[in-house]
Amino acid sequence: MSNLLKIGILVAFSSLLSIGSLSFQKTDHLFHSKDIPSISLQVARWFFDQQGVVFLDTRSHRKYARGHIPGAINLSISNFEKQKTVLSNIPLSATIIVYCSGTTCQSSLKVAEWTKDYLGDHRNVYVFLEGFPNWEKAKFSVAVEEDQ
Numbered sequence: 424m425s426n427l428l429k430i431g432i433l434v435a436f437s438s439l440l441s442i443g444s445l446s447f448q449k450t451d452h453l454f455h456s457k458d459i460p461s462i463s464l465q466v467a468r469w470f471f472d473q474q475g476v477v478f479l480d481t482r483s484h485r486k487y488a489r490g491h492i493p494g495a496i497n498l499s500i501s502n503f504e505k506q507k508t509v510l511s512n513i514p515l516s517a518t519i520i521v522y523c524s525g526t527t528c529q530s531s532l533k534v535a536e537w538t539k540d541y542l543g544d545h546r547n548v549y550v551f552l553e554g555f556p557n558w559e560k561a562k563f564s565v566a567v568e569e570d571q
Contacts, residue, residue, distance in 0.1 A: 464551075468558075489568075521538065
């Protein structure tokens with residue numbers, strides 16, 4: 424399959440996500456000043472299986488160390504300014520999925536907003552509102568840090 428066709432499919436899929444994701448998840452109660460689409464657990468899992476997708480875990484380093492989505496980068500909200508150079512190393516073509524501790528946690532929304540501001544609005548940034556607890560509950564792969 425040509426790269427142009429793959430990009431076209433991804434763009435079409437991204438458009439469907441932004442249209443359909445709000446109907447699956449109630450986000451009215453959450454702070455949401457940028458138009459950053461949210462994705463469901465199933466869509467997060469689909470993205471996990473794709474190349475060129477980066478997951479950002481906005482929880483504390485302690486929670487991240489106890490368990491996180493494999494390959495996720497810990498970019499906690501409390502250290503965002505110090506850690507934002509990490510974002511500069513993410514390829515321009517990458518899709519970015521931001522998550523935290525679930526629908527009551529707002530740090531994923533804030534970091535997603537800051538990420539779009541820092542990297543530019545043209546980047547594909549999504550929020551996985553259900554967060555790590557639901558990922559773990561679904562018995563998907565979990566990584567832990569060795570020194571725990």
